[in-house]
Structure formats: C-alpha cells, structure tokens
Amino acid sequence: MKVSVLRGAAELAAMLREWEELAAGAIEPNPVYEPWMLLPALEAFAGESELRIVAVRDGDALAGLFPLKLEPRYKGLPLRAAASWTHPHFMLGVPLVSSNRAREVLRALFSWARGAASVLELAYLAVEGPFHQVLVDVLNEEAHTSLASNTYARPILRRASDAQTYLKTCMPGDVRRELRRREKRLAEAGRLEHRVLRECGELARWIEDFLALEASGWKGRRGSALACREHNRRFAERLFTGAFERGRLLMAGLDLDGRPIARYSGLVAGEGAITFKTAFDESLRKFGPGTLALADLTALVHEHPAVQWMDSYTAPDNEMMAALWKHRRTVQSVAVATDLRGKAALAALPLAHFVRRCAAKLRRRKARARHFPSLSPA
DSSP: OEEEEEOSHHHHHTTHHHHHHHHHTBSSOOGGGSHHHHHHHHHHHOTTSOEEEEEEEETTEEEEEEEEEEESOBTTBSOOEEEEOOOTTOOOOOOEEBSSSHHHHHHHHHHHHHTTOSEEEEEEEETTSHHHHHHHHHHHHTTOOEEEEEEEEEEEEEOOSSHHHHHHHTSOHHHHHHHHHHHHHHHHHSOEEEEEOOOGGGHHHHHHHHHHHHHTSHHHHHTOSGGGSHHHHHHHHHHHHHHHHTTOEEEEEEEETTEEEEEEEEEEETTEEEEEEEEEOGGGGGGOHHHHHHHHHHHHHTTOTTOOEEEOOOOSOOHHHHHHOOEEEEEEEEEEEOSHHHHHHHHHHHHHHHHHHHHHHHHHHHHHHHHOGGGSOO
16 A cells, blocks of 8 residues: 555546546445545635645555645644545545455555644544444554544435335325425415426526525525635536536426526435535525425435435434434544554543533533522522
8 A cells, every 4th residue: 555645636636537436436435525526625615724635545546535634733732633624515524445445545544644643533424334334443453542523413315115105104294294285385376396407408507596596595694605705606516517417416496487496406426425505595484495395306316226325414403304304324523543642632532521511510500509599409
C-alpha cells in the first residue's frame, strides 16, 4: 500500500477515471464522495482550509480515498487532528474504500495519520454498514484507542417489492389516510399534477424551479437557500447536472395549475441512495406538499430495482421522514488516537463530558431553588 496526499480539486480531477472505478467497486457506496458531487463541493466550499485528500493505492490501483482537513485543536484541546472534510450539505462520510482490500487500506491510513495528527476522526459513518464493521475489526486487531460520538438514528427507506406494497406494509394506516386527505384538499384548490424528471431537455427547468421554490421560503429569508449565494447555486447546478448525466438523479414533485409547488431530490450510488434537498411552496404548508412529494420520491425509488435503500440524509428528529419511513439507520463519528497525546485525550473526553453535564445539572438545581425555595429539598 502506498499513500499520497492531494491538495485540491485540480489534483483530484486528474485521476477521474480510476476514482470513478473505485466508487463503483467500493465496499459501501457514497455519492457524497463521488466526482460529480465532491468536485463541485470542493470548488464551492473548500476555500483556504487545510485540505488533505489522502489517496491509498494498492500497487498502481486506487484503493481508498479520504478527504480530510487538518485542524490545530480537537474539541477545544490543543491537539492536532485530521478530521473528515465537511461542508454545509454534508451528512454522510463513509469513505470510498476498495471492497477487496479494506483492511489494508485502513491500516495504511492509520500509519499515515501517525505522522500527521494525534487524532484521526471520521464523521457520519453508517454504523450498520460494511465499512464500519471493517473499521471496528481493524481497531480491535491493532488495539487502537477510539471514541464514538455524535451518534443518532435517522430514517431510512428499505424497498419493498413495489411502491404499493411499501405503502401498505411499511407506512402506518393513519399516515396513508392523512396523505390521501391532503392530496384531495390540494386537488380541490386547482389542477394537481404529480411530476417526475425524466427527459434531459427538462433538467434546466427543474433545477431552476427547485432553486426558486427553496428561495421563496424560510431558507431564502434566512439567506441559506442555495440560490442566495452564487457559489451555492453553482454547486447545486453542477451537482444536479452531473448526477443526471450519469443516471443518478431522482427528482419528483407536484404542480398546481401548472406551477411548481414541491420538489424532492435524491442521489443514487450503487444499491443505495440518499435524499438530498426538498423545497415547497410555504403558502400551501397546511396541505403538506413537501410530504406528498416525499411519498412520490418513495414511489420513484421503487422504479429502480437496483436501489435497495435510501438514506434520509437528515439531522436528528426529522418528524416528517420518520412518519413515512419506519426503518432507521444509525450514524456516528469515530475518533482514533494515533499517539500517546491522542490516547490521553480520547480517554479524558468522556469524563470531561460527564463533569460538564453534572455541573449544568447543579446550576439548574440552584436556579430552581432560588426561584422556588419551597420546592427545594430540606
């Protein structure tokens, strides 16, 4: 195994063919790290960060790719760390690793990290996935000190034989009835059409409709919609175009009297997929157009036999996704110590977290006693 370090999008683009081959044969698919998503993200968001893209080769063949950033501190400690490079639209960090040489690739990564940082942290790993399982095996085999954090479960779609079977067997009856009620009320307000992006000639219009819908709502008012900043807009346009050209873009939505009122997008990688972005007309919120569009995206996934699951790609507590998709996927960050300082830090962090929680609880008790002295213990 040979390790090399790339510094940016230009060096990555030079190895496009073998990069795409690695993605196609990876132990676990992840569209976030494929060229058509990562290159636009790097150009839009990398800026002046200390980016290190660690490429691991098995002879001349690319066997692993790890986009990392070097940081002078780790969780407030003066400790050099190499952590997954993230951006505002990043929610899945499973690296691209060859299915045939995953253990060897990880050992090579850990060996490189010993000379670069005291802690190596990989973010948003799917706990039930094959990459995480190999990671745990290697950590145990080499007796590495590690720490899992930021763990939570989020909804995931596990496909049924067809969309109707999924709706009947995996979606609660009260949710199905509520969807039918909302669709009926929307249809009473005008001509309701369920739309799916299929033709290349429609792509530009769908992208523009999506960006306009998102910008018309609270994200636009807050300035976080993709259309609010030029680098975000370019990222979205390049991402959607690159995914569509490779047959990897799923997009469904609703029109009312010929105007878009909801769009939901998803990105396919191997046997898996992720939802990416949603947008809807907030003046019609009471009708739930975004929820209806998600139901349409659920049906669209079932048109693709190769896609066995779709990750909701959400932060914790997304109630809408949780209502429609009953299965869950656990994600977490895993930090690995590469030297004695790193080991000491990872050992101390759980205790520090416990002390902070106890101190916060004590402060709340004291505040409660000041305001309600009759309720404090004798």
